[in-house]
Amino acid sequence: MAVEVVMPKLGMAMKEGTVSEWSKGVGDTVEKGEAIASINSEKIEMDIESPSEGTILNIAVPEGQGVPPGTVICYIGNPNENVMVNKPVAEEIKPENHKKETPKKTDLPNLPISKNVDRVMITPVARKMAQAANLDIEKIQGTGPGGRITKDDVQKAIKRPESKPENKEDSILIPAQSIEKTQEIPVNGMRKIIATRMQDSLQSSAQLTLTMKADVTALIKLQRQATEIIQKHDDSKLTVTDFVAKAVVHSLKDHPKMNSAYVEDKIHLFEHVHLGLAVALEKGLVVPVIRNADACSLRQISKKGKELAMLAREGQLPSEEMNGSTFTISNLGAYGVEHFTPILNTPETGILGIGSAYDTPLYIEDTLERRTILPLSLTFDHRVLDGAPASAFLQTIKRYLEEPMTMLL
Amino acid sequence: MNRIAIIGGGPAGYVAAITAAQQGKEVTLVVDGPLGGTCLNEGCMPTKSLLESADTYELVKNAGELGIRLPSNSIEIDWEVVQKRKKAIVSTLVQGVHYLMKKNKIKVIQGRASLITNHQLRIENDNKYEEIEASKIIISTGSEPIPLPFAPFDGKWIIHSGQAMSLPSIPTSLLIIGGGVIGCEFASIYSRMGTKVTIVEMGEKLLPGEDEDISGVLHKELESQGVIIHASTSVKDMNTNNKKVFLDKSDGNIDEVHADYVLVSIGRKPRVNGMDLERNGIDFSKHGISVNNQMQTSNSSIYACGDVIGGIQLAHVAFHEGRVAALNACGHKTKVNYRAIPRCIYTSPEIASVGLTETEARNKYGDIKVGEFPFSANGKAVISNKQIGKVKVVVDTQFNEILGFSIVGPHATEIIGQGTVMLHAEITTDIMEDLIAAHPTLSECIHEALLSVSGQAVHT
Numbered sequence: 089m090a091v092e093v094v095m096p097k098l099g100m101a102m103k104e105g106t107v108s109e110w111s112k113g114v115g116d117t118v119e120k121g122e123a124i125a126s127i128n129s130e131k132i133e134m135d136i137e138s139p140s141e142g143t144i145l146n147i148a149v150p151e152g153q154g155v156p157p158g159t160v161i162c163y164i165g166n167p168n169e170n171v172m173v174n175k176p177v178a179e180e181i182k183p184e185n186h187k188k189e190t191p192k193k194t195d196l197p198n199l200p201i202s203k204n205v206d207r208v209m210i211t212p213v214a215r216k217m218a219q220a221a222n223l224d225i226e227k228i229q230g231t232g233p234g235g236r237i238t239k240d241d242v243q244k245a246i247k248r249p250e251s252k253p254e255n256k257e258d259s260i261l262i263p264a265q266s267i268e269k270t271q272e273i274p275v276n277g278m279r280k281i282i283a284t285r286m287q288d289s290l291q292s293s294a295q296l297t298l299t300m301k302a303d304v305t306a307l308i309k310l311q312r313q314a315t316e317i318i319q320k321h322d323d324s325k326l327t328v329t330d331f332v333a334k335a336v337v338h339s340l341k342d343h344p345k346m347n348s349a350y351v352e353d354k355i356h357l358f359e360h361v362h363l364g365l366a367v368a369l370e371k372g373l374v375v376p377v378i379r380n381a382d383a384c385s386l387r388q389i390s391k392k393g394k395e396l397a398m399l400a401r402e403g404q405l406p407s408e409e410m411n412g413s414t415f416t417i418s419n420l421g422a423y424g425v426e427h428f429t430p431i432l433n434t435p436e437t438g439i440l441g442i443g444s445a446y447d448t449p450l451y452i453e454d455t456l457e458r459r460t461i462l463p464l465s466l467t468f469d470h471r472v473l474d475g476a477p478a479s480a481f482l483q484t485i486k487r488y489l490e491e492p493m494t495m496l497l
Numbered sequence: 498m499n500r501i502a503i504i505g506g507g508p509a510g511y512v513a514a515i516t517a518a519q520q521g522k523e524v525t526l527v528v529d530g531p532l533g534g535t536c537l538n539e540g541c542m543p544t545k546s547l548l549e550s551a552d553t554y555e556l557v558k559n560a561g562e563l564g565i566r567l568p569s570n571s572i573e574i575d576w577e578v579v580q581k582r583k584k585a586i587v588s589t590l591v592q593g594v595h596y597l598m599k600k601n602k603i604k605v606i607q608g609r610a611s612l613i614t615n616h617q618l619r620i621e622n623d624n625k626y627e628e629i630e631a632s633k634i635i636i637s638t639g640s641e642p643i644p645l646p647f648a649p650f651d652g653k654w655i656i657h658s659g660q661a662m663s664l665p666s667i668p669t670s671l672l673i674i675g676g677g678v679i680g681c682e683f684a685s686i687y688s689r690m691g692t693k694v695t696i697v698e699m700g701e702k703l704l705p706g707e708d709e710d711i712s713g714v715l716h717k718e719l720e721s722q723g724v725i726i727h728a729s730t731s732v733k734d735m736n737t738n739n740k741k742v743f744l745d746k747s748d749g750n751i752d753e754v755h756a757d758y759v760l761v762s763i764g765r766k767p768r769v770n771g772m773d774l775e776r777n778g779i780d781f782s783k784h785g786i787s788v789n790n791q792m793q794t795s796n797s798s799i800y801a802c803g804d805v806i807g808g809i810q811l812a813h814v815a816f817h818e819g820r821v822a823a824l825n826a827c828g829h830k831t832k833v834n835y836r837a838i839p840r841c842i843y844t845s846p847e848i849a850s851v852g853l854t855e856t857e858a859r860n861k862y863g864d865i866k867v868g869e870f871p872f873s874a875n876g877k878a879v880i881s882n883k884q885i886g887k888v889k890v891v892v893d894t895q896f897n898e899i900l901g902f903s904i905v906g907p908h909a910t911e912i913i914g915q916g917t918v919m920l921h922a923e924i925t926t927d928i929m930e931d932l933i934a935a936h937p938t939l940s941e942c943i944h945e946a947l948l949s950v951s952g953q954a955v956h957t
Contacts, residue, residue, distance in 0.1 A: 211922055211924070212922075212925045212928050213896055213898040213923035213924070213925055214923060216897075216925060217896060238923060239898075239923050
């Protein structure tokens with residue numbers, strides 16, 4: 089009996105996962121526990137290990153195709169075994185993801201794979217119509233029962249030339265003469281999720297950004313002192329971001345309206361602060377969440393934040409750790425950015441962007457001093473609150489940062 | 498809040514309720530009247546019960562032809578028993594829906610519901626008020642008979658279909674205004690029970706939606722059962738005192754008809770009033786609440802399905818729409834599928850059709866092929882002594898796509914199911930040529946009609 093390898097469910101909310109890369113092909117022998125593919129979903133990237141030793145008989149889900157959890161993605165068994173391949177049932181997937189694609193061709197000859205693999209479900213009327221229009225039915229996306237191609241689907245495919253499925257976007261974004269030079273990168277997995285979320289965020293809320301500068305000279309001094317003390321115990325250190333996180337948590341307690349979400353014409357105020365920290369990965373952005381940050385000390389926030397960021401970089405972060413934040417912090421300081429306009433992690437009401445700290449001469453009373461300035465950018469949802477209370481919130485953060493002892497006492 | 502509230506307990510509403518409950522939602526069903534709606538209480542089911550009695554009466558009267566000798570002068574209808582049986586059937590079926598509600602843990606509240614907001618309902622019952630909250634609301638309040646503009650229903654002389662099925666006795670005479678499905682069904686019931694029936698239809702023929710050669714068979718049969726049919730005729734005046742109706746006929750003459758009852762069956766209108774739809778941003782007109790193909794109204798938290806959205810007012814369409822509305826309200830994305838909807842008329846003979854009529858197909862496709870097979874050439878129909886009528890299929894010339902079936906004849910409403918499957922699966926005639934139909938059955942006529950498209954029918 090061939091073993092079915094299925095798309096795992098990586099969290100309660102996971103609706104779809106994508107095989108980003110097959111590290112093995114049809115005909116390859118695999119050991120139990122050997123990585124055979126890497127998959128991604130809702131900002132998670134992970135390897136799939138072979139559940140048994142054997143030969144990969146069939147790959148049911150090609151690279152880049154999104155399928156719901158539980159869908160068989162490949163079969164592992166004896167090389168001369170027959171596999172009955174069930175078509176993935178893909179009710180909830182967006183149409184662009186269940187285009188029919190033939191499994192990757194391999195050079196291994198005579199592999200006895202059941203003919204079902206290439207069977208396209210299509211109604212008799214649709215088949216004749218497609219033949220008459222000289223359409224390749226493999227490329228038509230079926231919307232009938234069980235993904236069957238119907239008359240409607242063929243009529244739609246006839247209207248839209250099949251060679252250019254993304255026709256519309258192309259003609260808008262890319263000048264005709266440059267098409268040949270353009271490299272096309274399929275948008276899927278994490279990139280697709282980020283694309284959708286960011287666009288949804290901008291389209292579904294009333295965002296604007298306020299900026300302010302905090303004088304963090306005293307804070308930097310305190311940070312160095314505190315780090316020195318901490319490093320006597322372990323080799324961790326407190327960063328400016330840790331202090332900002334702590335200041336944000338305090339400020340949210342002072343301005344509870346900012347710790348909220350706008351959902352279905354209601355403002356939901358949250359009792360606790362679950363702080364999201366944007367972390368840039370090679371493949372995109374993830375936002376691990378420090379739960380109950382309002383109950384954490386500065387050191388706990390620092391420690392937890394670093395742990396989560398580490399896990400995220402290793403692709404080990406469970407999706408539960410990336411959901412449910414009530415406010416988010418994004419830091420572009422390391423890239424030399426000063427102010428910017430962060431995009432809300434909807435449905436949250438606020439996101440704070442931290443810029444790059446810089447030294448500048450500043451008048452303190454009548455004397456010019458060398459001070460360290462930290463640029464802050466607060467994007468908030470104007471549907472929830474207005475400019476004045478949002479400015480007051482930002483002011484509070486600034487005050488905590490300028491008088492750091494107040495948030496430690 | 499994970500509650501779905503549904504207004505109306507007819508075919509659309511109770512199916513929506515069960516579907517939402519199966520999706521794990523807490524469901525509240527607000528019902529103004531008995532569960533089961535028009536279909537169970539004063540529509541499909543009770544009329545079919547009366548038809549069964551009429552059919553049996555006719556069968557017994559003609560039993561002599563099959564060699565059963567009965568004392569013909571003692572065959573009579575016990576109207577009281579007919580009514581009792583009808584009530585018992587309705588009660589059994591309504592109880593069945595009650596059981597389904599209980600089984601699916603659906604809370605049923607009696608009362609009239611109106612929208613406070615898109616997440617709140619006010620329910621009024623006997624001047625008592627209750628408010629409930631729900632994340633999504635589904636409206637399925639159904640429809641009601643349209644009265645004549647100049648003569649409202651009085652329940653005594655001018656009656657609607659709901660009243661026509663509960664008359665105290667079999668009327669001596671009945672005038673039916675409107676020769677559509679409901680009018681023809683009542684004509685078929687009462688004419689066979691001995692009532693002198695007159696049908697007045699404004700259009701050129703009975704059953705305006707069906708092909709002339711199909712409705713013509715029924716027309717002839719009704720006439721042979723003693724029904725007088727006035728087509729292209731309108732009602733000029735009505736006199737309640739002497740129970741006379743004055744008809745304005747197409748030839749310019751005025752006819753005067755006396756009738757014990759006047760059944761007005763000129764259509765049904767969606768129940769859209771009294772729910773504060775407007776204030777909650779829900780688009781509607783007298784033709785019903787506007788919805789998209791996911792049954793969602795212009796207020797995204799509110800869905801509507803069944804007769805209240807107008808369109809095709811059939812119980813089985815309401816079942817389908819109820820299910821689609823509930824699935825979408827539960828967060829899925831499904832669309833309604835109107836590809837193959839059978840239309841059934843329970844007269845004697847029965848009429849059933851699915852897909853396009855010949856007339857519609859000619860208008861849409863221009864050149865089409867038509868296949869026909871008469872029941873008179875079918876052994877089983879001859880044995881059953883029911884040889885009237887035919888099966889007709891219309892097919893497109895390019896792909897041999899089956900575009901529609903129309904059947905008039907014995908058990909048409911049952912055998913149309915085969916046509917429904919073929920249209921649903923988008924089957925072409927060439928695939929059906931080597932089909933094996935059981936012999937002897939009425940179903941053979943379906944296969945023979947398909948064969949006759951290419952001149953290959955065997956038994957004609």
